[in-house]
Amino acid sequence: MSGAARNTTEYAVPAGVLGLKGPVEKPAPGTLPLRGDLAHIALAGIHLAAHYVIPQVRTIGTVGARLRLAPRNDAEIFVELAPESRFELLDVAGEWVWGCPGPQGPSGWCRASELAPGEA
16 A cells, blocks of 8 residues: 555544444445454444454545455446545455445445556
């Protein structure tokens, strides 16, 4: 990730003791930025994940981005994000990035090349 200026939002680790108060319904894939291995920091205390991530705020490139449930070309595109809109990057796997417009979702994988130049 480059040292270029970024559109930022302050997310912080929640203060106090975090704990889940009972069963929570698991959201459908592609809705909230939540996977078994990690989740957006804003979901700490609401959903259980092995790790919580403070996102890197990026911008979608000028042609938009297509979110998929898996980091593969043959995975179905379920959401298209508008050009130059906000993208909160949570994970990188080669040429693919996983994230969301915000903690409310949707979340999915898109190509790193679909982000604004110099930001992936």
